[in-house]
Amino acid sequence: MHAGIIFFLVILGSVLFHIFTPWYWTDIASNWQGMDDTITLTFWVGGGVFVAVCLFMVYCVFRYSYKEGRKAEYKPEDKKLEKILTWATTLGVAALLAPGLIIWNQYVNVPKNALEVDVMAWQWGWQYRLPGEDGKLGTTKVTNINDENPFGINVDDPFGRDDILVQSDYINLENNKPVKILLRSVDVLHNWYVPQFRSKMDAVPGIVTFYWFEPNKVGEYEVLCAEYCGVGHYAMRGGVEVQSTEDYNKWLSEQETFQDLIAKLEKPEFENKKIVKNNNFILNKDIYKEE
Amino acid sequence: MSDEYENKSSYQAQSSETISGTGSGVSPDIDYVRPAENPEQDLYHAHSFIEKWVFCQDAKVIGVQYFLTAVFTGVVGLILSWLMRLQLGFPGLAGFITAEHYYQFVTMHGMIMVVYFLTALFLGGFGNYLIPLMVGARDMVFPYVNMLSFWMFFVAVAVLMASFFVPGGPTGAGWTLYPPQTILEGTPGHGWGILLMLISLSLFVIGFTMGGLNYMITILQARTRGMTLMRMPLTVWGIFTATVLAMLAFPALLVSSIMMTLDKLLGTSFFMPTILKAGEVLEYGGGSPILFQHLFWFFGHPEVYIVALPAFGIVSDLISVHARKNIFGYRMMVWAIVGIGALSFFVWAHHMYVSGMNPWFGFFFASTTLIIAVPTAMKVYNWILTLWRGNIRINTVMLWCLGFIVTFVNGGITGIFLGNVSVDVPLSDTYFVVAHFHMVMGIAPLMVIMGAIYHWFPLVAGKMLDEKLGKWHFWTTFLGAYSIYFPMHYLGFIGVPRRYYEMYDSPYMTSGVGLNEFISTAAFIVGAAQLILVFNIVKTMKTGKKAEKNPWKANSLEWFTSTVPPEHGNFGERLPVVHRWPYDYNVPGAEEDYLPQTAAPSEVAHTEVEKT
Numbered sequence: 001m002h003a004g005i006i007f008f009l010v011i012l013g014s015v016l017f018h019i020f021t022p023w024y025w026t027d028i029a030s031n032w033q034g035m036d037d038t039i040t041l042t043f044w045v046g047g048g049v050f051v052a053v054c055l056f057m058v059y060c061v062f063r064y065s066y067k068e069g070r071k072a073e074y075k076p077e078d079k080k081l082e083k084i085l086t087w088a089t090t091l092g093v094a095a096l097l098a099p100g101l102i103i104w105n106q107y108v109n110v111p112k113n114a115l116e117v118d119v120m121a122w123q124w125g126w127q128y129r130l131p132g133e134d135g136k137l138g139t140t141k142v143t144n145i146n147d148e149n150p151f152g153i154n155v156d157d158p159f160g161r162d163d164i165l166v167q168s169d170y171i172n173l174e175n176n177k178p179v180k181i182l183l184r185s186v187d188v189l190h191n192w193y194v195p196q197f198r199s200k201m202d203a204v205p206g207i208v209t210f211y212w213f214e215p216n217k218v219g220e221y222e223v224l225c226a227e228y229c230g231v232g233h234y235a236m237r238g239g240v241e242v243q244s245t246e247d248y249n250k251w252l253s254e255q256e257t258f259q260d261l262i263a264k265l266e267k268p269e270f271e272n273k274k275i276v277k278n279n280n281f282i283l284n285k286d287i288y289k290e291e
Numbered sequence: 292m293s294d295e296y297e298n299k300s301s302y303q304a305q306s307s308e309t310i311s312g313t314g315s316g317v318s319p320d321i322d323y324v325r326p327a328e329n330p331e332q333d334l335y336h337a338h339s340f341i342e343k344w345v346f347c348q349d350a351k352v353i354g355v356q357y358f359l360t361a362v363f364t365g366v367v368g369l370i371l372s373w374l375m376r377l378q379l380g381f382p383g384l385a386g387f388i389t390a391e392h393y394y395q396f397v398t399m400h401g402m403i404m405v406v407y408f409l410t411a412l413f414l415g416g417f418g419n420y421l422i423p424l425m426v427g428a429r430d431m432v433f434p435y436v437n438m439l440s441f442w443m444f445f446v447a448v449a450v451l452m453a454s455f456f457v458p459g460g461p462t463g464a465g466w467t468l469y470p471p472q473t474i475l476e477g478t479p480g481h482g483w484g485i486l487l488m489l490i491s492l493s494l495f496v497i498g499f500t501m502g503g504l505n506y507m508i509t510i511l512q513a514r515t516r517g518m519t520l521m522r523m524p525l526t527v528w529g530i531f532t533a534t535v536l537a538m539l540a541f542p543a544l545l546v547s548s549i550m551m552t553l554d555k556l557l558g559t560s561f562f563m564p565t566i567l568k569a570g571e572v573l574e575y576g577g578g579s580p581i582l583f584q585h586l587f588w589f590f591g592h593p594e595v596y597i598v599a600l601p602a603f604g605i606v607s608d609l610i611s612v613h614a615r616k617n618i619f620g621y622r623m624m625v626w627a628i629v630g631i632g633a634l635s636f637f638v639w640a641h642h643m644y645v646s647g648m649n650p651w652f653g654f655f656f657a658s659t660t661l662i663i664a665v666p667t668a669m670k671v672y673n674w675i676l677t678l679w680r681g682n683i684r685i686n687t688v689m690l691w692c693l694g695f696i697v698t699f700v701n702g703g704i705t706g707i708f709l710g711n712v713s714v715d716v717p718l719s720d721t722y723f724v725v726a727h728f729h730m731v732m733g734i735a736p737l738m739v740i741m742g743a744i745y746h747w748f749p750l751v752a753g754k755m756l757d758e759k760l761g762k763w764h765f766w767t768t769f770l771g772a773y774s775i776y777f778p779m780h781y782l783g784f785i786g787v788p789r790r791y792y793e794m795y796d797s798p799y800m801t802s803g804v805g806l807n808e809f810i811s812t813a814a815f816i817v818g819a820a821q822l823i824l825v826f827n828i829v830k831t832m833k834t835g836k837k838a839e840k841n842p843w844k845a846n847s848l849e850w851f852t853s854t855v856p857p858e859h860g861n862f863g864e865r866l867p868v869v870h871r872w873p874y875d876y877n878v879p880g881a882e883e884d885y886l887p888q889t890a891a892p893s894e895v896a897h898t899e900v901e902k903t
Contacts, residue, residue: 003690007697010773014777036717039708047704049668057675060681066685067682072877074616074877075617093664097658100657100712104657108653142565142572143572145567193786202647207581207647230477
């Protein structure tokens with residue numbers, strides 16, 4: 001008897017926890033409301049199945065606890081019941097899969113007007129590159145990267161000259177404008193993830209990966225690395241500021257282009273910037289020391 | 292020796308008598324069972340202490356050896372999890388846990404629990420002990436290879452544990468060992484640690500292949516007379532299918548381990564693209580990190596079912612015995628096990644939706660993944676339908692089974708979130724994933740392991756474990772584990788990423804701090820609660836009640852050995868002959884509420900079902 005009651009309380013507790021939890025989504029700040037909706041749908045269907053199965057189990061515990069001399073039913077199979085359950089489950093699963101696939105289809109098809117943003121990752125930090133007036137990003141190569149050319153842009157690529165370089169962990173984005181994130185890594189796997197945007201994708205050395213979203217809420221958000229990348233993984237943070245078109249354009253006009261950088265380099269007083277930077281507190285803490 | 296040969300000839304005579312009985316047409320003999328095709332071969336009997344207990348060829352002793360070694364690794368894994376929870380719940384409290392250490396704990400905990408604990412325990416431990424007993428064989432078909440299998444596993448564990456003591460410590464690359472970071476500076480243990488890990492895994496696969504061949508061939512070739520495939524207990528079906536999966540999946544792990552070892556030692560570039568590190572271009576180029584992920588998960592996903600299928604099988608048997616009712620939909624259960632096993636080879640890339648592989652794969656792998664939910668759900672329905680209209684003993688074994696149902700359904704449902712490609716996008720690499728897989732392949736199989744320990748302990752040790760202590764053990768473990776992992780999902784909703792040594796004062800984390808403290812506290816309690824089992828075993832061995840033969844009134848053959856605990860050769864002079872499936876409980880018309888598999892139809896002629 002006690003067992004049945006405790007199991008019942010566990011089920012009840014789970015439902016109440018879900019209803020009253022103070023721990024839930026951050027407010028969404030992108031177009032991926034559909035993901036949240038599918039999660040909600042899955043909660044209803046899946047949660048319903050969980051509660052139904054467990055309550056049935058609790059019922060059996062109460063109703064059919066051992067009694068000396070009672071005969072259990074002898075019925076090895078029930079073809080009809082099994083068929084009904086199979087089809088009902090198949091239908092339920094299909095109902096969950098369909099919206100999932102529809103949204104995935106949107107996720108892998110990037111809108112034509114999306115702004116391409118080159119996100120370059122390394123152990124352990126980020127920097128960003130935006131297309132210049134020509135609207136196109138120049139091609140890059142890992143082996144081109146050096147102190148003078150922090151993004152490894154191919155110097156003879158005409159599209160690269162006007163690229164806007166943001167040598168910072170922080171980037172600004174324009175509100176209500178779709179963004180195609182192009183991910184690059186120069187060393188190991190990383191993942192540029194903003195919980196409020198819901199979307200993410202790994203950066204893989206050797207290839208360029210992508211995903212897209214449309215920020216729709218002005219504000220500042222923290223960027224987290226979501227793919228384990230070594231001992232500094234947890235400290236590989238950055239930031240995004242979503243701004244109104246006006247503010248964004250103002251910010252954009254203050255950024256340096258690749259052309260500016262080359263011009264600066266020709267001047268002798270230019271001081272080389274250290275490109276391969278590490279998060280300072282990691283270096284200071286000296287936690288990574290081996291052999 | 293001579294005695295045994297005599298026995299065998301009489302046993303041959305018995306079979307031919309049966310044949311002539313039916314052949315002569317006197318009466319159609321309902322007890323007829325096909326004669327054995329081959330005469331029995333003698334077993335190799337141990338001659339010394341070492342042969343009996345160390346380099347032993349008896350599958351039961353090997354099973355116990357596997358079990359104890361796996362439990363040892365499990366205790367190491369548990370302690371590592373405590374250290375991790377200490378850091379996560381109370382950051383900075385234990386100053387000796389640096390980020391480097393934390394990642395080493397994460398990695399070793401994961402690899403130990405999945406491979407060296409769960410896989411070895413289910414297949415090496417329960418598989419070795421139960422397969423020959425349940426199919427009515429005297430031993431595995433290749434006892435010597437079986438012995439080698441355990442010792443290879445033992446060496447693999449020794450190499451793994453040695454990595455704690457090498458310069459740089461064990462690898463901290465995460466249990467998935469994703470290159471390139473695995474073998475590069477910036478990851479703890481990128482020198483000796485990772486090498487020992489790869490060597491240990493390779494040894495494990497070699498040892499496991501020896502064991503796996505034994506399990507498969509014993510089940511296919513050494514079943515006793517009358518034990519058709521569709522009369523095998525579901526435990527055997529689960530272990531058999533899991534072993535087939537292991538034979539097909541582990542090679543992928545082996546080749547990826549070998550290739551990565553070459554990348555590390557010889558500078559090949561199987562998984563290594565051009566890499567810029569600290570301002571210098573490394574001497575790698577052209578390799579694919581994603582190729583490793585495909586190989587790893589081609590092993591890694593079936594691995595989930597290598598752990599789950601034996602658990603499914605065992606729990607089916609435990610529920611049936613203690614609900615005093617036949618398992619509902621046996622044939623459906625068998626096909627579900629086989630179907631899940633087959634499908635598990637077509638879902639691996641659902642671990643890689645956001646890995647940067649071609650996103651169009653997502654459609655295929657989401658569909659296959661959700662299809663797998665159907666046979667899995669059928670199994671769940673059949674478990675609870677077995678309880679329905681049963682006569683359920685609410686004892687410790689049954690409690691673990693009920694705990695399994697709750698945790699498994701919970702973890703299965705969250706699997707539907709993660710398998711459904713676009714829902715996975717916000718949740719992947721967060722604590723939702725951590726909570727999901729711990730619930731479904733950590734806690735749920737553990738519930739089955741515990742239930743199995745309480746169920747088969749009387750057979751292995753000849754004494755009954757204490758029920759009262761057992762119930763305390765169950766409730767602390769179940770309630771504790773549930774309150775660790777159920778709320779943990781919600782950290783994932785907030786967006787807290789996994790594998791974070793510290794969250795600092797991230798806006799997502801402020802509300803989660805208290806939750807993390809709670810989870811850590813629960814984790815300490817659950818871990819410590821396992822001492823109740825240790826105490827129970829010690830107490831039982833000293834003063835416990837002696838187990839009668841077949842104390843649970845079960846039907847399957849392991850309870851019908853000549854002695855309890857069974858001796859070498861299991862069944863005494865004659866192997867049992869099987870006439871029915873192992874689920875004949877409460878057969879209408881039968882005197883007892885159970886009919887052993889060995890009960891001949893003529894003995895129970897008045898029942899509704901004479902033969903199954």
